[in-house]
Amino acid sequence: MSEEEKKQQNIDQELEKSETSEESQAKSHGEILKEQICEGKKIYTLSKSSVLISSLTAGLELGFSYMMLCSVFFHFSDSFSEDTLFKLIALVYPLGFILVVLGQSILFTEQTSLLTLPVLNRKHSLMSLLRIWGLVILGNLIGGWLIGLVLFWIGPQLGIFEAETVVTIGEHVAHFSLPVILVSAILAGWMMGLLSWLVTSSKDTVSRIIIIFLITATMAFVGLHHSIIGNIEVFGAYLLGTDISLGRYLWVQSTALIGNAIGGAFFVALLKYRAFVNNVN
Template structure:
């Protein structure tokens, strides 16, 4: 299993960022759509495997199980070459610092990959809602137990109270952007698939197990909860609890997706991007 030094990893990340910047817009959107769906796959698996676990084994075990399977999405993205906005938050600045690509090229890849991610995440939310979470019957759809878990997760993510809550959401997202990009860097560390998977898995596991906020994952899971909520029975709504009243599209967009996107961007750009570049710029340029 080969290993690359930190400054070699950053140099490879810069090359990867420059390559992504050279892609046509439609290709960035397409790769972004795939990445959004892949993050949704890991997120949905996380919800399903942890359903009902907290009541029997405790919240710690439930969170650990979530962390065990969540890395699926990022592993798929790194190994298939899909385009994730939160990874571009770090790789695009690396390319700009190394090759003087300019701020417009950085903004272009950020905007196109983000739009693609949102489209892919929303699309997979619809697919998983009406394919797995809701059960078809003679009178239409009915919500299953997994739908209740999804609605509960979405309601919790839409329940940050006031300015202090939004700040907490932003800080969780900042930490998530930092961890996710460290996972991307560790994926670059190795040349073989097993090494890449191992490098990606640990930071991604920490992200999910500690309840941090990732915009693209939320862009799948919260809409899935919103799609499922109208099909819940009164007993299922009571099972979700009082937070169910906070679940709304406007709350999702303004109180979660917006601050989480900004937090992920700052975490990737500053803590995984700029600080690492400053730390190793002498070795990179030598």
Template sequence: MSYVDPPTFVTKMIDAGQSKVLMSTRDTVIRAFMAGAILALAAAFAVTITVQTGNPLLGALLFPVGFSLIYLMGFDLLTGVFTLVPLALLDKRPGVTWRSMLRNWGLVFLGNLLGALTVALMMAVVVTTGFSTGPDEVGARLGEIGHDRTVGYAEAGAGGMLTLFIRGVLCNWMVSTGVVAAMMSTSVPGKVMAMWMPIIIFFYMGFEHSVVNMFLFPIGLFLGADFTLGDYILWNELPTVLGNLVGGLTFVGLTLYATYARTGSKRDPAPSTTDDRSPAAV
């Protein structure tokens, strides 16, 4: 059977976290770059579908194609290493330290950002015909997303910041569930199907994903949207990154680790109340 039981896939999660920490700087950045670029293309694809059909559910249903490609090709997203790498540290795997974990997170963040920015610039060229015209319908929508999810939150003040953080938590709860779900199967169709379900939830619900936002907000700035780089960093990226860290690690990584890798002691069975002299005891 292609199904992998929870104790086994949790061990795979820890192994994956250790493997990512021990990867060379060169390979870490290349794989993170490609992950950021593919995810940005998937976001552009989903927004295009939504604009052209007027149906956001259809865009959400097809968006996970990007995540599936990223996982199957072994590339790394910040949201994934937030969940997996700390488990290797907690498990005291050789070579995994606080410093090496933070190094991995920093390199993956950099690679994701560079990949997403590259696609943002390319797509800005596409939707403006080489900056010779104003943004087309898809470009206009991309600019609106950046404005609504920065200035819109800023107008709400502390409530907006809290909302951003919680949306980041909920996002990586679902995204990391997708990463882990892909480990539940040894077949490609099984991996894709398991991953697809939670990713649809995150995208359709409009939760905040730090790497997706590395594409959505810079392209808005390239297209002249009505918000600033400071708005994006303060009123989206920073609280989103923090929320993604808390969501993936707390609700996925640590919960699975605690109950399958560090399973609590089993309770003793209740003493038998059967009378040894009864016929049942003979």
């Protein structure tokens, strides 16, 4: 057996030693890592159609966050400045994420680190990771486009927001330079990876809701780029406005996806995994 194989065997043994903590105790790093790897491995065993449907569902469910942020932006537009409105929407931004995470739909940014961990643990290949990422992204984007088309029509019909609201929000997301969007998306991916890690570490639903709310509200308040809800935002500005071209939409979306992937895979999955591995003899 090579040194590398021995090292991997030691890592697997250490993970197997992780036992469930007493109810009053916090989970250890090893326990959280073990649960994350097991959750990630389960997703790899799902059929392609199941992954696609679950990820499409996540894209649809995030539309409820978009519906609420457009509604808040529109209804308080006479009371607050535009800058204040972009901070205020942070209060309703977490809704869709709570629905997705607690409902266990597959969201790319939440699952990025989760799906990377089995690869780092040598249970799956890099190619299998890229394939499943592709399926999840496709499902999330299709779900976002579909719910977006529904909301762009029903919003003005119900009087909860106008087409101008959709355009203003989308142009605000897309007007930054691509390097800024990339770094912003890396930070968002990092936070979403931590969200997944912290949700696994918590033991009750209320704690999970608080974690999801705090992290996603922070993302919204500072304006970090999330590729899946951002897909709906910029797609709306492209369809209903004149300033966002198809090329600009594609560049913004691609940059956000790459940034989110880097943030989740490197800053959470790799660092958390290496922190554990480096303690294994």
